[in-house]
Structure formats: C-alpha cells, structure tokens
Amino acid sequence: MGSSSSSSYxxxxxxxxxxxxxxxxSAAHLLRLYERFQFLDKGSTGELRAQDxxxxxxxxxxxxGDRIIGSFFPPGQEKLDFPSFVRIMAHFRxxxxxxxxxxxxxxxxxxxxxxxxxxxxxxxxxxxGNISRAELLQVLRxxxxxxxxxxxxxxxAERAIQEAxxxxxxxxxxxxxRKSLEKVNIDQLMSIRFLK
Amino acid sequence: MDANxxxxxxxxxxxIFTFLCFIHGxxxxxxxxxxxxxxxxxxxKPDGAPQAYPDADTSNLPVFTMDYPRIxxxxxxxxxxxxxxxxxIGFHVYHKIxxxxxxxxxxxxxxxxxxxxxxxxxxxxxxxxxxxxxFLYMLPPIVLDSGYFMPTRPFFENIGTVLWLAVVGTxxxxxxxxxSLFAICQIEAFEVQDVNLQENLLxxxxxxxxxxxxVLTVFEDVSVNEQLYIVVxxxxxxxxxxxxxxYNMFSFVADxxxxxxxxxxxxxxxxxxxxxxxxxxxxxxxxxxSFTTRFTSKVREIEPLFIFMYSYLAxxxxxxFAISSIMAIVSCALTMKYYVEENVSQRSCTTIRHVVKMLxxxxxxxxxxxxxxxxxxxxxxxxxxxxxxxLLFAFVWRGLGILVLTQIINPFRTIPFNTxxxxxxxxxxxxxxxxxxxAFTLPDTIARKKLFVTATIVIILFTVFLxxxxxxxxxxxxxxxxxxxDLHSINVEVHCRLMEHTIAGIxxxxxxxxxxxWKDKFMKFNNRILRRILIRxxxxxxxxxxxxxxxxxxxxxxxxxxxxxxxxxxxxxxxVYEDKKSPSQPKKKFMASDLRKMHDILSKNMYKIRQRTVAxxxxxxxxxxxxxxxxxxxxxxxxxxxxxxxxxxxxxxxKSHKYFSLPAGQGLDSKFxxxxxxxxxxxxxxxxxVAYPSRHSRFTKPGRSSARAMxxxxxxxxxxEAPSVDVLNESRGxxxxxxxx
Numbered sequence: 001m002g003s004s005s006s007s008s009y010x011x012x013x014x015x016x017x018x019x020x021x022x023x024x025x026s027a028a029h030l031l032r033l034y035e036r037f038q039f040l041d042k043g044s045t046g047e048l049r050a051q052d053x054x055x056x057x058x059x060x061x062x063x064x065g066d067r068i069i070g071s072f073f074p075p076g077q078e079k080l081d082f083p084s085f086v087r088i089m090a091h092f093r094x095x096x097x098x099x100x101x102x103x104x105x106x107x108x109x110x111x112x113x114x115x116x117x118x119x120x121x122x123x124x125x126x127x128x129g130n131i132s133r134a135e136l137l138q139v140l141r142x143x144x145x146x147x148x149x150x151x152x153x154x155x156x157a158e159r160a161i162q163e164a165x166x167x168x169x170x171x172x173x174x175x176x177x178r179k180s181l182e183k184v185n186i187d188q189l190m191s192i193r194f195l196k
Numbered sequence: 197m198d199a200n201x202x203x204x205x206x207x208x209x210x211x212i213f214t215f216l217c218f219i220h221g222x223x224x225x226x227x228x229x230x231x232x233x234x235x236x237x238x239x240x241k242p243d244g245a246p247q248a249y250p251d252a253d254t255s256n257l258p259v260f261t262m263d264y265p266r267i268x269x270x271x272x273x274x275x276x277x278x279x280x281x282x283x284x285i286g287f288h289v290y291h292k293i294x295x296x297x298x299x300x301x302x303x304x305x306x307x308x309x310x311x312x313x314x315x316x317x318x319x320x321x322x323x324x325x326x327x328x329x330x331f332l333y334m335l336p337p338i339v340l341d342s343g344y345f346m347p348t349r350p351f352f353e354n355i356g357t358v359l360w361l362a363v364v365g366t367x368x369x370x371x372x373x374x375x376s377l378f379a380i381c382q383i384e385a386f387e388v389q390d391v392n393l394q395e396n397l398l399x400x401x402x403x404x405x406x407x408x409x410x411v412l413t414v415f416e417d418v419s420v421n422e423q424l425y426i427v428v429x430x431x432x433x434x435x436x437x438x439x440x441x442x443y444n445m446f447s448f449v450a451d452x453x454x455x456x457x458x459x460x461x462x463x464x465x466x467x468x469x470x471x472x473x474x475x476x477x478x479x480x481x482x483x484x485x486s487f488t489t490r491f492t493s494k495v496r497e498i499e500p501l502f503i504f505m506y507s508y509l510a511x512x513x514x515x516x517f518a519i520s521s522i523m524a525i526v527s528c529a530l531t532m533k534y535y536v537e538e539n540v541s542q543r544s545c546t547t548i549r550h551v552v553k554m555l556x557x558x559x560x561x562x563x564x565x566x567x568x569x570x571x572x573x574x575x576x577x578x579x580x581x582x583x584x585x586x587l588l589f590a591f592v593w594r595g596l597g598i599l600v601l602t603q604i605i606n607p608f609r610t611i612p613f614n615t616x617x618x619x620x621x622x623x624x625x626x627x628x629x630x631x632x633x634x635a636f637t638l639p640d641t642i643a644r645k646k647l648f649v650t651a652t653i654v655i656i657l658f659t660v661f662l663x664x665x666x667x668x669x670x671x672x673x674x675x676x677x678x679x680x681x682d683l684h685s686i687n688v689e690v691h692c693r694l695m696e697h698t699i700a701g702i703x704x705x706x707x708x709x710x711x712x713x714w715k716d717k718f719m720k721f722n723n724r725i726l727r728r729i730l731i732r733x734x735x736x737x738x739x740x741x742x743x744x745x746x747x748x749x750x751x752x753x754x755x756x757x758x759x760x761x762x763x764x765x766x767x768x769x770x771x772v773y774e775d776k777k778s779p780s781q782p783k784k785k786f787m788a789s790d791l792r793k794m795h796d797i798l799s800k801n802m803y804k805i806r807q808r809t810v811a812x813x814x815x816x817x818x819x820x821x822x823x824x825x826x827x828x829x830x831x832x833x834x835x836x837x838x839x840x841x842x843x844x845x846x847x848x849x850x851k852s853h854k855y856f857s858l859p860a861g862q863g864l865d866s867k868f869x870x871x872x873x874x875x876x877x878x879x880x881x882x883x884x885x886v887a888y889p890s891r892h893s894r895f896t897k898p899g900r901s902s903a904r905a906m907x908x909x910x911x912x913x914x915x916x917e918a919p920s921v922d923v924l925n926e927s928r929g930x931x932x933x934x935x936x937x
Contacts, residue, residue, distance in 0.1 A: 036707055058704040061824050063803045064694065066831065068701040092702055119695055136690075143693060145801045146826050156794050160687045180687050189695045192703055193611060 015083050023090035023109055033089060037082050047079040048072075063142045067122045075127075091118050094191040115190040116178050130171035133157055277558060279310070280565040298664040300564045300628065304657065307568015315572050330633040331521075334559045336511045338629070339522050340504075341556025342433050343529035344549075350426045357427055360605050361621075362434030365597050366404050370442055372593040374400035377586065386581030391644055398446040399648050402635055403590060403655055405439035407432060407628025415620070415671075424617045428624055436630050437522040441470050443634050444518070474514050474523030481510035481524070482531025486730040489539040493732065499544035500551060503536060535730045563629045570636075571653050577646035586651050587658060590627075598622040616674050623667055626659040627652075686794050693802050803827070 013019075013034045020030060038044070040052045053069045054060050062068065072080055072088055093110040107113065123131045123139055136157045144153065164172045164180040172180075264271075283306045287294055293302065351358070374397035381391050391399075412432075415425050445463050485506035492499050507528045514524035537545055598621045606612040613621070635652035638645050803823055 033706075036705075039707070053705070056704055056707075059701050060831075061827055062697055062701040062704070063827055064697050065701055068698060068705075089702070089706075092699070119691065119698065122694065122698065139694060140690065142830070143690070143697070143802050144798075145803065145823070146830070148797060148801050152794075152797055155790065156686060156690075156797065159791070159794060160685075160690060163685045163687045177691075180685070181691060184688060184692065186695075189692060190699060192699060192706065 013082065019083055019086050023086060024093060024096065025086065025090065030086065033086055034082065037085055047081050048085065049079055064122060064139065067125070067139075067142075070125075071118065071122060091115055092190060092192045094193065095187045110191075112186050113178075115186050116181065117174070119190065120174050120177050130169075130173050131177065132171050133161055136160060136172070276565075277562065280561045281558070283565065284561055296665065296668070298660070301661050301664050303561060303564035304568040304571075304660060307565040308571060309568070310565075311569035311572030314569065330563075330637070331515070332512075334563060335522075335629075335633070336508060336525060337552075337555035337559040338563075339433070339436070339511075339525050340507055340529055341552055342429075343526035344533055344552050346429070346433070346526075346530065347426065348530060348534070350422060351430055354423065354426050354430065357605055357609060358430030358434060361427065361431045361598075361601055363438055365431070365601055366401075366406075366435045366438045366442065368597045368601070369404035369590075369593050370397065370401040370439075372400075372597070373404060373586070373589045374398075376589045376593075377582070380581065380585045383581075386579065391647075394446065394449050395642055395644070395648075397449075398443065398638070398642075399651070401439060401442040401446050402631050402638075402648070403586065403627060403652055404435075404593075405627065405630040405634070406435055406594075406625045407630060415624075421617070423611055423613075424620050428621065433522075433526060437471065437474065437520045437526075439630060439634070440522060441467055441520055447639060470519045471523055473517070474520030475527045477514050477517075477519065478510050478524040478527030478529075479531050481506050481513075482528045482535075483730065485528070485532045486535035486539065489536050490730060490732045492540070496541050496544060499540045500548045503532060503548050504551070506532065535726075539730075539732050560629070563632070567629075567632050567653070567656065571657070574649065575646060576650040576653075577644070578650060579647055582647065583651045583654050587655055590655055590659075594625045595622045598625075619674065620671060623663060623670065626663055627656045628660065632656055686791070686798065689795065689798050693798075697803075 013030060016027075016030060019025065020027060025033070037048065040056075041048055042052060042055075050069055050073055053072070054065075059065045059068070072085070087109065090109040091114055095110055095112060096108070120131070121127070123135050125135060125138075137153060140153055140157055161170060161172060164176050166176050166179070167173075280303070283303060284299070286306075287299060287302050374393070377400065378391075378393050378396040380386060381389055381396065412425070412429060415428065445466065449459065449463070485502055488502050488506070489499060492502065507525050510528040511521045511525045514521035536548075540548070598618055602613045602618050602621070631652050635649045638648060642648070803826075
C-alpha cells in the first residue's frame with residue numbers, strides 16, 4: 001500500500017483525525033485497524049456485531065472470550081462502529097513513557113489506570129464497581145480446568161478476596177484491585193507490542 | 197520390585213532379546229540381491245534337515261522346514277524398525293533422561309552401541325542409506341509430517357523471513373564454508389591439496405543443511421517465543437529443499453572440468469525452476485486430492501489412502517523431473533490439508549493425522565539409529581586439519597550468517613528479532629539426517645569421498661551431542677524471568693492470567709498485522725471459487741460449527757445433558773444465594789500449606805494461553821484437544837442453560853448472568869458509549885433471530901445455529917416466549933447429521 005492509496009483510504013475512515021489525536025495511533029495503524037474492521041464486518045454494514053467476533057475461532061476458544069467480546073458492547077448496544085472499536089483497542093497500546101505529566105491534559109486511553117479499569121470490568125459484570133465473590137468465582141471457573149473440585153475453587157476465591165479486601169466489605173473495589181497489582185508491570189501485561 | 201524397576205528390567209530384556217534375534221538372523225544386506233542361499237541350521241532339531249529348497253527326491257515329508265531367504269528382507273526391516281522403536285520406549289522408561297538429552301542423541305548412542313556390536317561380530321549393516329532407499333522411502337514421511345502439521349497462519353505471516361533465511365542463509369553457508377575450506381586446502385601441511393573448489397563447495401552444501409529437530413523440542417518446553425519457533429521450523433523445512441538443489445547443482449558442476457560463467461547463470465535459473473516447479477506440482481496434486489475427497493463419502497474406509505497416495509505421487513513425479521520433491525510434498529500437504537479436512541469424516545481425519553505422525557516418527561527414529569550404526573561400520577578417513585576446520589567454519593559461518601541476515605531483515609518484520617532470538621537461531625543450527633544421507637550418496641568419482649563422509653559424520657555427531665545437550669540450559673539461562681513467581685499472591689496470579697488471556701484474545705481480534713491485503717484477496721478467491729469446486733458441502737460454514745464438529749463436541753454435549761451434574765451449574769445457584777450468605781460466614785484462616793496447595797492448583801489447572809504454534813507442532817506428539825473441548829463444552833452448556841425455560845421462573849435474574857454485558861455505564865468513560873434504552877420489541881426480535889433461526893431464516897441456515905446460539909445478548913427476562921428446548925436440539929441435530937458421513 002503506497003502512501004497515495006493510504007491517503008485516499010484515510011478519507012473513508014470516519015473521524016480519522018479525531019481518533020488519531022485522541023488515541024495516539026499512527027495513521028498506518030488506524031488504516032490497518034480499519035481494514036481489520038472491514039474484514040470482520042462480513043456483511044459490509046459499517047458496524048460490527050457480536051456474531052462477527054465469535055466467528056473468530058481462536059477468540060471463541062479463549063476461556064474468557066465471551067467477556068472480552070462483551071466489553072466491546074455496552075449493555076443495550078449491539079452494534080459497534082469503527083470509532084468505538086478503535087477507542088477500545090487504544091487501551092492496548094503500550095504506554096508512552098515520554099508523556100509529559102500535565103495535570104490539565106486528559107488521561108490517555110492507554111494509561112495504566114485505564115488498562116486496569118479494562119481488566120476490572122472483565123470481572124465486574126454487573127457494573128456495581130465491585131468484584132463480588134460470585135463474580136470472582138465465575139472467572140475462576142472459566143479459567144480453570146473442569147477437574148478442580150468446587151471446594152477448592154471456593155477456597156481460592158475466598159483467599160483472593162481476603163488478600164485484596166482492605167476495608168473488609170467482602171468485595172474488591174477498584175482501588176483495592178489497583179493496590180493489589182501495584183507491583184505488577186501492567187504495561188507489559190496489557191499491551192500489544194505491534195500496536196505501538 | 198516396584199513397578200518402575202520391573203518395567204525397566206522388562207524393557208531392557210526386550211531390547212536385548214530383539215537384538216539377539218536380529219544378530220542371529222542378519223546375514224546380508226537389505227537391497228534385494230538374491231542372497232546366495234544361506235540357511236540357518238537351528239541347533240538341535242533331529243528331524244528333517246531343514247533345507248532352503250527341500251529336495252523333491254527325499255522320500256520323507258519334511259515335518260519342519262525353514263526358508264529364511266524368502267522372508268529375509270521384510271523380516272530384517274521389521275526387526276530394525278522394532279529395535280529402534282524399543283529404544284524409543286526405553287528412553288521414556290527413564291523419563292528424566294529425555295529432558296536433558298534430546299532423543300536424537302539417545303538414538304544415535306544406541307545406534308553406536310549396536311554398530312559396535314555388529315562390527316565386532318563382523319556383520320555388515322543394512323545398506324539402508326543407499327540413495328534410493330533413503331530418498332524414496334525414508335525421507336518423504338518425515339517431510340510429509342513436517343508439512344502436514346505446519347501451522348499455516350504463523351507460517352505465512354513469517355514466510356518472508358523463512359525463505360530469506362532458508363535460501364540466502366544456506367547459500368551463504370555453503371559458499372562461505374566451501375571457500376574457506378578451499379583456502380585451507382591450499383595449505384600443504386594438511387595434505388588435502390587434491391580437493392578442488394567444486395568438491396569443496398559440494399561438501400559445504402552437504403553440511404549446511406540444518407536440521408533442528410532436537411532444538412524444536414527444547415524450544416517447546418522452554419516456551420520460547422512463537423516467532424522464533426516458527427522461523428526455525430520453517431527454515432528447517434525449506435533449507436532441506438535448497439540443500440538438495442544445491443547439492444545436485446554442485447555435483448553436476450563437480451564433474452565438469454571447467455566452469456563457465458554462463459553455467460553459473462544457468463545454475464541460478466535452474467534453482468528457480470526447481471523451487472517454483474516443485475511448488476506448482478505440489479499445489480496441483482493438492483487440488484487433485486481435495487477434489488477426489490469430494491466424492492469419497494461412500495468409501496470412508498479408504499479416505500486416508502488418498503492423502504498418502506497423492507502426496508507420495510507428488511514427491512515421485514517431482515523426482516522424475518528432477519525438481520525439488522521436498523517442496524512438492526510440502527506444498528501438497530499444505531494445500532490438501534485445508535480442503536481435505538473439511539471433506540473427510542472425523543474418523544478419517546484422526547486416522548490421517550495419526551498415520552502421518554507415526555510414519556514421520558518412525559522414519560526419523562530409523563535415520564538417527566542408522567547414523568549411529570553406520571558410524572562404526574564404515575571405513576573412515578581421518579584428517580585432523582580438514583575436519584577440525586570444517587567444524588570451526590560451520591560454527592562461524594552459521595553465526596555470522598544469522599547475524600547479518602537478521603539485521604537485514606529485521607526492519608521488514610513486525611516483531612524484530614532481538615539478540616536472544618538471534619542466539620537461539622544460530623545455536624540451534626544442528627545438522628542431521630539430510631546431511632547424512634547426502635554424504636552417502638556422493639558419487640564415487642570423488643577421490644576423497646571417505647574423508648567427506650567422515651567429516652560429515654563428525655559434524656553431525658558434534659552438533660547433535662554438544663549443541664543438543666547444552667541448548668536447553670543456555671536458553672533457560674538467557675531467558676531468566678525477572679519476576680520471582682513465588683512472591684505473587686493468589687490474587688495477582690489469577691489477575692495476571694486473566695490479563696494474559698485478554699491480550700491473547702485482543703491479538704486474535706487484531707488478526708494478522710501484515711500481508712493482510714493478499715490474504716484477504718486470497719480468502720475471497722478461495723470462498724468464491726475454490727471451495728465450491730473442492731469441497732463437497734461448500735456452504736460457507738461458520739468456523740465455530742466446523743470446530744465443534746471437529747472436536748466431536750456434539751456427542752459430548754449430549755452426554756453433558758444427560759449427566760445432571762453440569763460443570764457450570766453452580767454459578768446460577770451460587771450467585772443468587774451467595775450474596776445473602778457471605779456476611780454470616782466467619783472468616784476462614786488460611787495456612788501456608790493451604791496457600792502452597794492453591795498455588796499448585798492454579799499453576800497446574802489454569803488454562804494456558806493459546807500457543808498457536810506449539811499446540812500444533814509438538815514434534816513427537818499429536819495436537820492436544822482437551823483444553824479446547826472443555827472450554828467449548830462449558831460455554832455451550834451455560835448458554836443452553838440460560839436459554840432453557842427454567843431460568844425464567846427463577847427470582848429476578850441478577851445482571852451477573854449476562855455474558856456479553858458491560859457494566860451499565862460504568863467502568864469505561866461513559867462518554868464513549870451513549871447508553872441506549874433497550875426497547876422490548878428489539879429484544880424480542882433479536883433474541884428470536886439469535887436462537888430460532890428456523891423462524892427468521894433470512895440470515896442463517898439451520899446449520900449455523902450452534903454458532904448463533906452462543907450469543908445471547910440481552911436480558912432473558914424480557915423475552916415473552918418460553919423457548920422450547922426442541923428447537924435447539926433439532927437444529928443441533930441437523931448440524932450433527934450434516935457433519936457425519
């Protein structure tokens with residue numbers, strides 16, 4: 001793809017400049033995301049639906065694949081347009097270490113905080129801002145093989161909550177979640193190298 | 197005696213027994229020369245003197261006869277194969293060994309022992325390494341195995357690098373080593389002045405064929421990154437082809453007294469003809485095979501046969517025209533696999549995989565085994581200078597080659613190679629089977645053939661033993677993880693794994709990141725034209741449904757239904773009651789031993805991140821499906837459960853049941869997602885479209901219902917109609933009958 005054809009493509013991409021500015025993707029990356037979006041959009045409707053995602057076999061085989069797909073579609077919305085797609089994908093850009101810490105500037109989409117938020121809401125399906133024991137159990141069950149007995153699952157979930165729950169309300173809030181992961185290199189874990 | 201010791205002794209006894217049988221029986225060579233009727237007289241048989249050809253004039257009817265020459269060849273082949281296979285069993289009895297010593301080393305060692313014994317008994321080993329036997333019988337299964345189990349997607353993503361390293365790398369190595377050795381030859385002290393340039397180049401081309409079978413196993417175990425793995429794998433495959441071409445070219449050239457510049461040009465042209473021609477033939481035969489399997493629904497028993505016959509045919513026809521047969525069989529396997537696996541029945545698919553794996557493994561085992569045997573029994577010509585310098589140059593040029601070539605190609609790669617990768621690539625350059633065979637097929641017109649054979653064997657043994665054994669500690673050493681795992685709490689371990697799965701999922705979402713344009717074009721062409729012709733039932737089937745069928749999940753699903761203890765039955769019960777129960781429970785205390793146990797459970801049972809390559813190319817094992825099955829069964833079960841009528845009568849279903857919901861307006865910044873009020877009419881229609889394709893069939897054919905049924909998007913309590921389980925059963929039943937042959 002030469003530069004001439006890419007610029008003609010750029011005209012087709014909705015809100016291209018806004019997106020580039022907001023998410024920090026380069027024009028080339030945006031183009032590739034757009035191509036991917038179009039590829040997934042089998043019916044060429046300009047919007048994606050959950051079925052388009054489940055058609056990716058390796059995603060369907062992901063233990064938490066359905067949650068990942070769900071995070072693209074807020075409740076009540078079943079179609080995903082390209083700008084929304086890009087904004088979510090922007091979470092997975094590697095963090096830019098040279099960003100100036102300007103208090104007035106808006107927090108970039110791929111900051112550590114935002115990445116943690118994304119992971120948090122994969123657990124917190126009912127959106128009340130807390131990970132309850134049941135929600136933790138659900139995720140554990142999805143990620144563990146079938147041969148693990150129920151009591152052990154319960155113990156693991158119990159222990160996980162004990163470790164993280166600082167204010168003793170039996171649920172993990174976002175702050176507690178963030179605190180428990182403070183030593184972990186989130187940028188490395190939640191970034192995709194080639195999205196830089 | 198406990199079981200272990202017993203098995204060990206039994207294993208040993210078995211090996212010795214077979215071996216004795218073999219020694220007793222072996223009296224000749226495998227190639228069918230009419231063996232001068234040598235008969236074996238068994239020790240004490242008083243009756244009828246066993247004769248090879250019972251004399252018609254004897255008055256008594258011979259009660260017991262033995263006719264060894266008649267069965268000699270198949271018998272010896274079987275015994276050799278059996279002996280090599282026993283060796284393989286033997287290695288796993290001492291399971292610790294295979295971790296530290298690659299199998300190829302062990303096989304060579306056993307071969308050396310056997311060779312030593314045979315030498316002392318003054319036996320001749322079977323000439324299994326005559327040109328025909330090796331290239332026509334032993335090589336094709338190995339290459340078919342590699343080609344069939346090659347993971348296509350990562351391979352094509354990296355194809356530029358693979359070809360670059362295979363072709364240019366091999367050329368670099370051959371010419372580099374050849375030239376340096378020629379320079380060495382000029383030194384009088386080494387007494388090898390009679391080896392001219394062509395012969396040096398020929399020899400160099402033999403030893404530049406890299407065969408990292410042993411290394412691949414180590415890479416898998418150490419979970420080296422996927423890119424490295426696929427590049428090493430692909431390079432191994434292609435440089436076999438390149439080496440054979442170069443060898444043929446150089447041997448032709450070696451015969452010529454004078455080399456003209458136009459010959460060099462012709463050489464290059466020939467190279468392209470050979471490579472591309474091989475590929476074309478392979479693809480042609482692949483299509484022919486796919487087309488044939490379109491019509492085999494009535495003859496399921498012989499379906500696997502077509503795969504083998506067509507690929508072997510591709511190989512032989514390529515050999516006929518002296519073009520690259522390895523390329524032919526690899527491209528045949530690649531093309532065939534995709535279409536054939538859709539046409540044949542599930543059982544045939546499994547059979548094909550098993551047999552391909554089995555043949556490949558046996559061939560490989562035999563080759564390494566013979567390497568050991570032949571090492572002892574051939575006549576060697578030793579020349580310190582030449583051989584040592586060969587070793588040196590082989591290392592040096594490989595290292596240099598990798599360094600230079602990766603630097604050149606790094607800018608073109610999406611994920612460039614770092615130093616560790618380069619080290620892995622360079623150090624993983626073991627030599628193996630191909631070099632071995634080519635050395636033996638050197639024409640006898642070359643005066644110093646024995647020297648070359650010796651040098652080749654030395655370099656193979658050296659690289660396999662030294663590099664093979666040390667590569668694992670080295671890789672582990674340079675890949676030392678920075679974070680110490682034991683310090684993580686349970687919490688963090690679970691969260692980290694969740695994040696790894698997330699990233700894997702998002703990467704899959706992004707799909708390929710390069711060569712996208714061509715792949716898309718090809719897929720369109722594929723769907724429109726190729727699939728119509730080559731696949732029997734060419735509905736554009738959702739790949740999920742195909743996956744279900746492949747994993748025989750339909751059966752599993754039915755079993756799951758009958759067994760009332762659903763795997764994931766708990767959540768719906770737990771989540772409803774848990775919130776009420778938890779405040780009243782006392783805090784549990786966890787001891788250190790409990791914690792250790794928990795860490796243990798987590799590390800053993802958490803699903804691994806999908807490794808696209810490793811899952812498919814375990815060189816000594818078949819792809820493992822259990823993880824996939826469990827995930828799919830569980831998901832399907834929970835979705836079916838959530839659609840069943842029972843769930844509507846339960847108390848107001850908490851939102852935690854939704855599988856595809858986001859927190860209502862929270863979590864992510866709400867300005868990104870304008871919250872929309874859902875109208876019940878919308879709900880109704882979407883739900884029915886999703887679950888009852890038979891009613892709104894404009895989007896889907898019944899066969900796709902399983903895929904659709906995985907996506908309940910909306911809260912179920914708004915649905916007015918109670919879904920009947922029958923619809924789902926019926927649609928599933930249809931798809932399952934479509935899948936069976």
